[in-house]
Amino acid sequence: MDDGLRAQLLRRVEKDQVARKALDPDAMREADGENLPWLKCVIAAHGWPGASLVGADGAHAAWLLAQHADADPAFQRQCLDLLTAAVEAGEARMRELAYLTDRVLLAEGKPQVYGTQVTRRGDTWSPRNLGDPDGVDARRATADLGPLAEYLGRFGDHRVPTSRLKCPGCGAWAPFDRPEGDERVTVTCPECARETTITLKR
Numbered sequence: 267m268d269d270g271l272r273a274q275l276l277r278r279v280e281k282d283q284v285a286r287k288a289l290d291p292d293a294m295r296e297a298d299g300e301n302l303p304w305l306k307c308v309i310a311a312h313g314w315p316g317a318s319l320v321g322a323d324g325a326h327a328a329w330l331l332a333q334h335a336d337a338d339p340a341f342q343r344q345c346l347d348l349l350t351a352a353v354e355a356g357e358a359r360m361r362e363l364a365y366l367t368d369r370v371l372l373a374e375g376k377p378q379v380y381g382t383q384v385t386r387r388g389d390t391w392s393p394r395n396l397g398d399p400d401g402v403d404a405r406r407a408t409a410d411l412g413p414l415a416e417y418l419g420r421f422g423d424h425r426v427p428t429s430r431l432k433c434p435g436c437g438a439w440a441p442f443d444r445p446e447g448d449e450r451v452t453v454t455c456p457e458c459a460r461e462t463t464i465t466l467k468r
Contacts, residue, residue, distance in 0.1 A: 267318070267319065267320065267321060268312075268315075268319050268320060271308065271312070271315060271319065271320050271324070272319075272320040272321050272323070272324035274304075275315065275320055275324045275327040275328055275331070276323065276324065276327055278297075278300070278301050278304065278327070278331060279327040279330055279331065281297050281300075282294075282297045282298070282301060282330065282331065282334060283435070283436060283437045285297045286436065286437040286438070287432065287437035298334055298335070298336075298337060299337075301331050301334070301335075302331075302335050302337060302338060302341070305328070305331050305332065305335065305345075306341060308328075309344070309345070309348065313348060314328070314345070314348035314349055314351070314352045314357070314358070315328045316352045316355070316357025316358055317356075317357050317358065318357060319357075325352075325357065325358050325359075326359075326362065326435075329349065329358065329359075329362040329365075329366065330435070330436060330458060332345035332346075332349070332366060333365060333366055333369060333458070336369075336373065339370070339373045339374065342366075342369070342370050342373065343370050343374070345366065346363075346366050346367060346370045349362070349363050349366055350363060359410075360408070360409045360410055361409055361410050361411060361459045362459070363409065364379070364380040364382055364406070364409035364411060365380075365382045365458070365459060367379055367380065368380050368381070368382045368383045369382075369383060372394060372395060376395075376397075377395045377396060377397030377398075378393065378394065378395060378396055378397065379397060379402075379405055380402065380405055380406050380409055380411060381393035381396050381402050381406065381414045381417070382411070382417075382456075382459075384418065384421065384456070386421075390418075391418050391421040392418065393414065393418075402414050411459070412454075417454075417456065420440065420441050420442060420453075420454060420456055421441050421456060429441065429442055430442070431453045431462060431464065433455035433457065433458060433460055433462065434460070434462060435455060435458050435460035436455060436457050436458040436460065438455055438456065438457035438458065440453045440454065440455045440456060440457075440462075441456075450463055450464070451463070451464055
C-alpha cells in the first residue's frame with residue numbers, strides 16, 4: 267500500500283468536504299481547482315488508485331474527487347472507464363461506479379442508468395433523464411442500491427419537515443424518517459451513498 271498517496275487523497279477530500287459543508291462556492295471552486303490537476307497526475311502515474319494501492323478509504327476518496335471533476339467531462343469519462351476496470355478487478359465498489367456512471371452520462375447528454383442523479387420538480391423529487399425506467403430497480407440491485415422509490419423517498423417531501431443528517435463522507439444532507447421511540451437508524455447519503463448508523467433518542 268502507498269500510505270503517502272492514501273494520506274494525500276484523504277487530506278484533499280477533507281478540504282473538499284469542509285468547503286461543501288460550509289456551502290462556500292469560492293472554497294469549493296478552489297478545492298476542485300486544486301484537486302482536478304492533481305488527480306490527473308495521480309492517474310497518469312498510477313492508473314486508478316484502487317483499494318490495494320490506497321486502502322478502501324483512499325479508493326473512496328479518489329472516487330469522490332472524480333465525482334466532483336465536473337469541470338473536465340473528458341477526464342471524468344476517463345475516470346469512469348478506469349473505475350469500471352477497477353470494479354471488475356475487485357479494487358473499487360460497484361455502488362460508486364453507478365454514481366459516476368450516471369454523472370458522466372448526464373454530462374454527455376445521455377440518459378442515466380441507475381437514477382442516482384435527481385432533481386426537484388415542485389414538491390417531489392425525480393431522476394433526471396432516466397433511461398428504461400421499468401428496468402431501473404433491477405439495474406440498481408446489481409449495484410447494491412435499493413429500489414428507486416425508496417431512494418427518492420430519502421429526499422423527503424418538502425411540504426412536510428423531515429429529519430436530516432449531514433453525511434460525514436461528503437457533507438450532503440441525507441433526509442430520513444424518524445422511527446418511533448429509541449432506535450438505531452441507518453441513513454444512506456443520496457449524493458455519495460455512504461451509510462451512517464445513528465441512535466435516535468426521544
